[in-house]
Amino acid sequence: MVEIRFHGRGGQGAVKGSDILAMAAFKEGKEVQAFPSFGVERRGAPVTAFTRISDTPIRIHCYIYDPDILVILDPTLIGAVPLTDGLKPGGKVILNTSRQPVDFSFPATREPKIYTVDCSSIAVRYGLGTPQAPIINTAILGSVAKATGLVSIESVMEAIQEKIPHRSAENAKAAREAFDETRD
16 A cells, blocks of 8 residues: 655645546546645645555555655745655655755655656646646646556546546646656
C-alpha cells in the first residue's frame, strides 16, 4: 500500500486532487481511499488530504501519519506547517515551485527524493483560477504520475475529464504539461 498526503491551502484543490488521483488508480484496478482533513474551513487556510492506493483491500480507516509521498501545493507551507512529519525515509516530495529540487532540503533523517514543477505557471497558462490564485490540483497530478509511476498520465487525464465538469480539457492539458516538466 502506498500512502500519499497532500498539503495545500483552501481553494487550491488539494481535496479534489486527492479524489482524482484515487479515481485514476481505481481505473487501473487498484483499491483506493481518498479523504480530507479540515481545520478552519476557509480560503487560504492550510488543508490536508489523503490518498491510499493498494493492490489489495485497504482495511485501515485513519489519517495518514507516515506517508510514502508528500504532495505540496503551496511552498509557503514549508516551515509554517510540519510537512515532513512521519515521512518514511526515502519517501518522495512533489512540490509546486519554479525552483529546482536541489534548492530544498528536508530533515536528513528522511532523505526524501524531491521533485518540482511550476504548476502555478501552468495553471495560469490554461486559465485555471486567476494569476493571483491559480488552481493547481490537476497540474500537480501530472507530476505525481511522473514522479511515482503509481498511475499513468492517461488515467489521470481520463479521471480529470470525468471529475472536473468545467474546463476539463484545459485541466487535462495542464496535467500532461506538468508530467512533461517535472524535475528531479
